[in-house]
Amino acid sequence: MHPGYCINKCLFMSRILNILLIWSVIMAFFQCNIFSQTLHFNTNIGVIIPSPNSDEIFNQTDSGYFEPGIKYQTVYLFHGLFGDFSDWMRWTSIERYAQERKVAIIMPSTSNSFYQNMYRGEKYFTYLTEELPHFVHTIFPLSNAREDNFTVGLSMGGYGALKIALTKPEEYACAASLSGAVDIVEVIENGLFQDTFIDISNIFEYPEYLENTDADLFTLIRKLIKENRTVPKIFISCGKEDFMYQQHERSKRKLTEIGVEFHFEEHPGKHDWNYWDTHVQTALDWLPLKRTVIKPG
Numbered sequence: 001m002h003p004g005y006c007i008n009k010c011l012f013m014s015r016i017l018n019i020l021l022i023w024s025v026i027m028a029f030f031q032c033n034i035f036s037q038t039l040h041f042n043t044n045i046g047v048i049i050p051s052p053n054s055d056e057i058f059n060q061t062d063s064g065y066f067e068p069g070i071k072y073q074t075v076y077l078f079h080g081l082f083g084d085f086s087d088w089m090r091w092t093s094i095e096r097y098a099q100e101r102k103v104a105i106i107m108p109s110t111s112n113s114f115y116q117n118m119y120r121g122e123k124y125f126t127y128l129t130e131e132l133p134h135f136v137h138t139i140f141p142l143s144n145a146r147e148d149n150f151t152v153g154l155s156m157g158g159y160g161a162l163k164i165a166l167t168k169p170e171e172y173a174c175a176a177s178l179s180g181a182v183d184i185v186e187v188i189e190n191g192l193f194q195d196t197f198i199d200i201s202n203i204f205e206y207p208e209y210l211e212n213t214d215a216d217l218f219t220l221i222r223k224l225i226k227e228n229r230t231v232p233k234i235f236i237s238c239g240k241e242d243f244m245y246q247q248h249e250r251s252k253r254k255l256t257e258i259g260v261e262f263h264f265e266e267h268p269g270k271h272d273w274n275y276w277d278t279h280v281q282t283a284l285d286w287l288p289l290k291r292t293v294i295k296p297g
Helices: 003-024 054-058 087-091 094-101 124-139 156-167 184-189 217-226 245-258 273-286
Strands: 027-036 041-050 074-078 104-108 149-154 174-178 233-239 262-267
Touching: 027 124, 041 094, 041 124, 074 124, 074 156, 087 094, 087 104, 087 273, 094 104, 094 273, 104 124, 124 156, 149 156, 149 273, 156 174, 156 217, 174 273, 184 245, 217 245, 233 245, 233 273, 245 262, 262 273
Parallel strands: 074 104, 074 149, 149 174, 174 233, 233 262
Antiparallel strands: 027 041, 041 104
């Protein structure tokens, strides 16, 4: 074999490798495994941080990503029942959606907790509203401003997204639910958990008496209105073939009666990832995203 062929082949492979390396830094994904002081065990967090895209790299316009003091808007993205933090990465293109919109994504694992401080179990609500935000803001360049922080979730996570934002309205500007358990009282009364291995009494002390408690989203909204506090903007989406669709229709009427501002969408679709992969994009586009890094000053 001619030595020049080997040299040229090596140079060619070197160029290919350089291109692949450039493409590999387009999006930054971190999987964090931390010991939680609240949960008392190790838990996983998925984190997506926008990085320069290929066009910015080739045109050398990527310096803004690395300036000292830059911050990102942040979406806390919650999984559904039986899932964990990896669901969004495996079943959707959330990394690409985040990159396109220049928004950071935080994906915790919450077991089947319904995002509660469980009656018999772990204090997931405390972990999600106190320890998790403190950790990610310490490690990653995330904005602390209310107008830059949002919650989004599907199914059980849709309920969690709404509950967390409605309980911490000074910290989150918007909350979005995809096929969520918006009316937790009705969901439990209709026996959603009867055919599963989940004992709802491990989550709520008195699951049959959740109405007018802090577990009831409508009660949280009424409380904020009564106290003249700002209610986070609310986005709700559900598929017309979803088994929770009728619950969403009734929830829409309840929200209208309360008099709170909300955005409601319904589309063809079931309670599945085909719907969520499509409409998490709709939810992200509804959020007031700046689609750029936040520079200091």
